[in-house]
Amino acid sequence: MNNAYAHFLSSICDIQKLGCIYEQTLNQYPLLDNELKDILRAQIVYAVSAMDRYIHEIVKIGIINSYLGQKTPTEKWKSTCIPLPKVQDIVNIEKRTDLSSFQKTTLIAQLLNQIVEPILKNMSFQHPDKIKDALSYIWEEPHKMQSVTTVINYNLVGNNSNEKTKYLEQKLQLIVTRRNKIVHEADWDITTGDRCAICKNEVDDIISFIEKFVMAIHSKII
16 A cells, blocks of 8 residues: 555656646746646546555455455445356365465466456545545555544644535635546637636645645554
8 A cells, every 4th residue: 555655656746846846847938838738638647547546446455455364354345246257267266285384375376367357447436435445455444534534634624524524625626627527628618718727836736735635644544
């Protein structure tokens, strides 16, 4: 799981570099402001994708580790099914006398990866409800977003834990909605006929929020 987190942080670093490219290019060519804002839009898309990929990876790893006995299974995990032929393949590996314990574990992990990957491949881990459902495979906590709220290093609006959790979920939903508008509608506002306004401060805040959101999740599941 730490490798997945390290990959996420590396992706965030690359995304932030795009912001520097935007600023430097804008300083040289201020008349291209509207055109250069597509860099900012790309940052939003990439940041959400980095979060999605992180959730995908940790869930896959967690599911596999649960099968291997390296992680306590959750109730959600218990509802997953392995095709009987694959179960037989696992049994056959375990029966082999020519393999060490490490070799058996490695082969079984590879086999489980082939089973789990197709299950998760077409899932999207962006909306708060989808994220909570995905994390249920590896994290038994019943109030996941509330738990994340207690540790996230971001200034959430609200007078109490419930209000802050609601703000966190709404902010994440708005970010994903904006990402979808960029991806599927080229960020056009159908009411005005113009592209939606965007600025670097807004994008920097989105990237920061996603980074700290994932950081909070990771601190809870490792």
